Amino acid sequence: MHRSIHILSTKALRTASQDRAAQEGIRLEMLPFIRIEYSDVPELFAAPKSSITAIFTSVHAVKAYMGMDAATRPEIKAVCCIAGATEREVHSVLPHVPVLASRPYAAELVRxxxxxYNASWSSLHFYCGDQRMPTIPEGLAQAGIPFAEQVVYHTIACPEKIDTVYEGILFFSPSAVHSFFSLNALPEQTIAFAIGHTTAGALQQYTNRIATAPQPDEEVLVAYAIEYCKEIKT
Incomplete structure (x- = not known):
């Protein structure tokens, strides 16, 4: 029987992830280290309504688009997006829109x-946050593909000093990594769990005690962290 395991998530988790932790007897805390503010971008829609192919690399970008005035926002004819949570959100809110490309990481997606890509595609629009990685725009530019980029949300750091020692801390973005480590260091017995390679790369600036989920998905990361911590606690 493993000893009590205490895990911190640096964002609020979906119910399924919380249930998994509860079923395993894990003490799970959730403390967001970033918050999202959606942009007010009415200038985008002064021109006549158009049809586009949208590129989404986060759930927040999809929600930001859906929060715009439906009467004036561009009509999405097709989508290219990150697989996992972002693609699920696309299917949920745009169920009849085809997904032309879906990959776990931005480098794979832009390839x-x-x-x-061909000339028959509707105009490409990349909806993103203010702290987006350069992978998508640089890849499109190198391929000679015309696109428009629009920042539709902002990521605000919410650092907080942590005194509890956890077996594992879950990180879901480079922004949350930098926010956490602006006030905290990682105790020697604590593992930093990264949802994907980009987040793991940000963690490397602060620690070498990193474990990366086998797939960039929240529920996969939670299950991976639970099993990992159970192994080191037995």
Whole structure:
């Protein structure tokens, strides 16, 4: 029987993830280290309504688009997006819109777009946050593909000093990593769990005690962290 395991998530988790922790007897805390503010971008829609192919690399970007005035926002004819939570959100709110490309990481996604792109596509619009990585715009530019980029949300750091020692801390973005480590250091017995390679890369600036989920998905990360911590506690 493993000893009590205490895990901190640096964002609020979905119910399924919380249930998994509860079923395993894990003490799970959730403390967001970033918050999202959606942009007010009415200037985008002064022109006549148009049809576009949208690129989404986060759930927040999808929600920001859906929060715009439906009467004036561009009509999405097709989507290219990150697989996992972002693609699920696309299917949920735009169920009849085809997904032309879907990959777990931005570098893979932009390669797929470059391979498939042709002149028949509607205008490409990349909806993103103010702290987006350069992978998508640089990849499109290198491929000679025209696109418009629009920042539709802002990521605000919410650092907080932590005194509790956890077996594991879950990180879901480079922004949350930098926010956490602006006030905290990682205790020697604590593992930093990264949802994907980009987040793991940010963690490398602060620690070498990093474990990366086998797939960039919240529930996969939670299950991976639970099993990992159970192994080291037995």
């Amino acid at each position: 797929d777009i470059a391979q498939q």
